[in-house]
Amino acid sequence: MRRVLTKRVIGYSLWAVVLTVVLVIWRFPYESLQEKLEAVASASLGFKFDLTDMSFTLPPGLKFAKCTVRSMDPANKSLFEATKVHSRFKLLQLLKGNLAFTVRSQAYGGSLSGDFRLAPIHNFKNYRMRVWAKKVSLESQSGLSLLIQRPLEGEISGEIELEGVVGDLENAAGGGNLRLTDGSCPIDTPYLKAKTLEGLEVVATVELSGGNLKISECKFNGKGFEGTLTGEVRLQPRLSGSVLNLAGRGQVEAELINLPADKGRVAEAFLNRGKPLPFKVRGTLAEPRLQLF
Secondary structure, eight states: OOOHHHHHHHHHHHHHHHHHHHHHHHHOOOOEEEEEEEHHHHHHSSSEEEEEEEETTTTTTEEEEEEEOOOOSSOOOOOEEEEEEEEEOHHHHHHTEEEEEEEEEEEETTEEEEEEEEEETSOEEEEEEEEEEEEGGGGGGGGHHEEEEOOOOEEEEEEEEEEEETOGGGGEEEEEEEEEEEEEEOOTTTBBBBBBBEEEEEEEEEEETTTTTEEEEEEETTTTTEEEEEEEEOOSSGGGOOEEEEEEEEEOOOOGGGOHHHHHHHHHHHHHTTOEEEEEEEEEHHHHHHHHO
16 A cells, blocks of 8 residues: 555646646747846946847757847947757756756857856846857858958857956956868958968967966967967957067068068078067057068
């Protein structure tokens, strides 16, 4: 008799759980939560986030057909899109009063995943995020080019962590590593015959603090050149106006160099001894200036 009662209790309990889940899915306030997530994401990162066709999934999570990142200016241009976005809540963090979830999606032939935490759950004030990108094709979208006002192509992979106060991107802190492969980028300098850097491969470690993006351990190479680069980028509200303060050393094939006689002799002396050419990069992201020696 006791065994029968135990089975009934287990059965009723399972039925109650199933019924609760069905009711939650049926009565879930999708629209209000979607608007809240869009508002928090926009305030945290300084861009407008649009989420499309949100629905509840099991295990507990959310699914979106698309996530679009737009500029905050009146033009409201689309800068980036991720499709088939799936998120899953971390139940233990929910019990601690935080909204924590993982996200995975597709983006421009590659994948984009993330780990996010917003706290406290009743009034989001702080955020922490960790994002992984794998072979996201830049030439498939013009968002980054629009932001920096300079065409950039290639595939980007890497990992970035960021944390701070919602709405205060300037004082956010974090860092990570990035890799660009099969890239190309125009270069405006009278010192090189090439007008575009082709076959560009870049690996860099970055750190963000106090509005400064510090670049370290950056190595680059391409068709006829290779080198290293370090320094800082002072971020501005308009990303293309961010100020460059970078220095590096590079090896360049002689046929790519286009220098006046005095600088040509100095460069030849460096190259003949197998030493890299020292250079600096000043100006802004939109208008960088290459300075030799």
